[in-house]
Amino acid sequence: MSGLCGYLALVRGGRPDLARMAAPLARHDASPLRSLEEGPCGVALAAQNGSVSLHQEPGLLAAVWGHALLDGSGERLAARLAAAWRERGAQACAELSGHFAVCILDGASGLALLAIDRSGVHAMHYQSGPQGLTFATSAAALAGGELDPQALFNYLYFHMIPAPRSIYRQQQRLLPGEYLLYRRGRMERGVYWRMRFHEERALPFVVMKQQFRGALEEAVRQAAQGAGKIGAFLSGGTDSSTLAGLLDKPASTYSIGFDVDGYDEMAYARIAARHFQTEHHEYYLTAGDVADAIPRIAAASDQPFGNSSVVPAYFCAQMARANGVTRLLGGDGGDELFGGNERYARQAVFARYEQLPSGLRQLMLEPLLFGLARQVNLPPLRKARSYVEQALVPMPARLETYNLLFRYGPAQVLEADFLASVDQGAPQRQLDACYWQSHGLSQINRMQALDLRYTLADNDLRKVGLACELAGVEAAFPFLSDELLAFSGRLPPQDKLHGTRLRYFFKHALREHLPREILRKKKHGFGMPFGQWLLADARLRALAFDSLSDLKARCLVRADFIDQLTQVRLHEHPAYHGTMVWVLMMLEQWLSQHARQPFAAAPPDVAETAADPAPRA
Template identity: 60%
Template sequence: MSGLCGWFNLPSKDGGDADATLARQRLARMAAPLTRFDGSDVQAIAGADAGAAIAARPDSAHLYREDGLLIAVWGQPTIAGTAEGIGERLAALWPEQGALSCAALSGAFALCILDSRQGIALLAVDRYGTRPMLIQPTPKGVLFASSADAMLAHPAADATLDHQAIFNYLYFHMVPAPGTMYRQQQRLLPGEYVRYGRGGMERGRYWEMRYLEQESAPWSRLRPQFLELMDNAVRETLAGHQVGAFLSGGTDSSTVVAMLSRAGTPARTYSIGFDVDGYDEMDYANVAVHAFGTRHRALYVTAEDVCAAVPHLSAVFDQPFGNASAVPAYYCARMARADGITRMLGGDGGDELFGGNARYAHQAVLSRYERCPAALRQLVLEPALFGLLADSQHALPRKARSYVRQALVPLPARLETYNLLQGYGPGQVLEAAFLATVDSTAPARVLDLADWPSRHLSQINRLLALDMRFTLADNDLPKVNKACELAGLEAAFPFLNDGLVAFAARLRPEDKLRGTRLRHFFRAALRDTLPRAILNKKKHGFGLPVGHWLHTHAGLRNLAGDSLSDLKRRGIVRPAFIDALLDTHLAAHPPYHGTMVWVLMMLEQWLQLRAEARRSHEEVRDELQIRQG
């Protein structure tokens, strides 16, 4: 694991903490968790009022110091096309541009600028949230870290769990930013900065996605421009690394592999399969392997592999994480690491830029109902479906009622029509005492806040913007990053190249979704690059047959049963619901109810591991308090 951590204290009249040895020890404690998986070297600077440490490969660690100014950047960003002298360049921009200095950076990064001369700290992450940053105010200043474990290694960190975050996890299967699992900690959003000083803490954005919906260019110019940008985006990930690529056989991963195969030696690719009907995508991956002549390795993941991976995945995530496809991502990354690969390329971001998720087409169909005349809807269709035909179980009226019910729910709430927690009912799932401590309407507001800046856009771009901020930054990128981290290598995402993102933002809405056809421009532009079988396949990815294995495999079922038995004692989930879930619901519909079993199991696994971490944090805090007298 690599990352960035440190603190900033407002200068005090007595000169701050004069114990330089203690400051260095605290910084070393914070940095230690960042080296856990890859043994990265640590560079650190600790002073009276500020300290920062980076654990990373030399080309991903940028540390600069001059009198009263400390700059640390984790990642491989560029300024004006070069990665040389990142710290010095930021130091030159800082006096004039302040927080907007971050806008000069391209690529993946997390940074801190600690200016003791002005009593100001600036913390920021890259435009797409590829690199995380957590922050926590303290009585003296602010703590920051790219990992919760690093944050909790400081004695001033607050390790109190947040009930609202647990509820949000059960709703979304992850904890959306800016929330974290800890009450006093927050996470930066993509393209966001935090400026801390005597006036308090100010959050702002130095960059945001701008969709230029009215621009258009001829196909003869767009297609070669896109192919060149895609090719350059992949090539820019190669420098200094042994590179491999995830290959699911979908359009995004296959596009990355197609471009990688042009870069010289045969591309190294990695796939995961499942010996379960409806889940195995290995045939499509093999189509790409043969088309591009890659050096390929594949692994069929079993239920035993899942059991072995669960404790490790629980340990690497800062929050409980309910996306089971982290398991195959981890096994892919582990294969690559064994081959000497140091960086894995993922196709994440393609869906959110070019319109690849099936729900975009589904929402387009639902939105057609809004265009029906109000009189027809309110005086004819709805009275008929929910009045005269309310009890009819014939297929046509039943499907029509379902369609209208969904269409009547406004976006973005409509995206959660099939939400598991809503489907069961929070009161059926959660203990009344726990439910009384949380706001059950908070997830809807999280979605509204994420959706608000793009409500003036076309529906497809509105959905893409929401997914860039929410699905990609809070779910997909952490999944791949943490799976790679656990395997001891790093991930890179060519689709999130600034030039390619800007290109996608200029495409017309109908180039992304034409009727119900997804990726209209993307598929057409790659017609001569990707095999037809891949261009025409339905989206799948590295989905895991969790429900099937929970129903059929004793080992995984026992792991889940033991975890949920322990969860019963925490006062969060009702024991009666857990019993019904395991004894009745799972057998009735394994794919549907298996997802909730997995989500609850990963919550309990995470809570067990973090209980040990919190005890360690309390011991460190007590020890340092004793030493301070």
């Protein structure tokens, strides 16, 4: 583990023993503690050697972990942030650029500030107790506590646990662009940055193209700065190929293949490698590799994480590390910022139905399809009914039409006592609140805002960060530079999604840079054929099925559902139902290695409000 951790201790009669209180935080490859004791509190800080900018003065300690700049410079970063804090308080965070976690511990006033970057590349976990505030960029540095039933339910819904919740009832996490102010036991969350969209075109295409290319080249330069040997993931998609082509030659690139029909994209990775003349490295993943990696990944995870793509990302990072790479560039963020996700086009097709006159929809089409023609089982009518049924579901709930948990039915999956302890509607309300926070914008930009938080910050960035940390490589994400975030915000919606054409501006701006085959390919990524391997490989199947058997004893997932999943459904559709096997397996793997005690049920309203206080700007 690497990162930043600290303890802000309240003093109620006598001095706290800061070294003793914060010693557990310093055991994770951290430097000796720095501490100060002034006024009504004491503070202590531990950080990995050479990884953090620290500044200490009478009554104040400031730290910035990660790769950040202030006014374009990284010199004396923490000291200049401390000066900005004295002048502007929490809004000083807005002056930082890059990817970072921040803490300022004000010993004289007993005030603490925690914050993370705009994209959530870095995390910040925190909890408050009778003795004060503890915080860390990794949950491993904090005491665990009770498991949160709502967080477990959210995991089964999202296949990860979105912030601000944590798997532990006592812990919370900051959202991207958010800060926490703490003083004498009271906590207040606020927002120092939020994505701003300007939907009207302000500049000609040629000018925007020039700005985009300049911002992209600078982002790659900044991501490579200060590292040893640089490498890049290369899936053969537009994002990873773009970055590979912008690195200084000869760039080192790394790809994972699968010897399963429909999953292997190595041909596209090779096209990009030849085009940009990279030093290309390949590895074909096997079911045995996956079985070896599962316990290690679960052990390294802060909380249950169900994205199976972490395995190929991990082996890619391992390959890079063995080749001497110290920092690996990922293309994450390109899809979200420039309209690359297939669901953007799919939802645009459904949105066309809403644009039809209401009289035509309600008086003609719907009565015909769901009334007179309901008994007619012709394929065109079935397809039309399916289209209208989905189009009638409001956004963003329509995005969850194929949510695995609700396709099965929560009551069919989960034990009744557990289900009674959670709020089943909480995940959808989270999505609704995020989606409609951008009310009045185009659908593509509202979906982008949603994806920046749920697809990116809590999923893809955690996946790549976990894979790279486990392999001993640092991850960097050039597409998530502040300049490219701002550029995306002012890119007109039709330049992200032109009708149903994805990445319209991006592909036109880079058509001289990328090979034609890459520009025309459909997105695939590092998907893994886990379901197919389950049926073919006895060792992987034994690991998965043994994990699910152990999960039965936790009174969380119904035993009859697990039996039906493994004995019937998996054989009917390995790719689809294999996803749920993976999600449940990784839950049990994590619980068996991390959970010190079983979860304690709480009333749904208590569980929800305790973990998701409304932020204040």
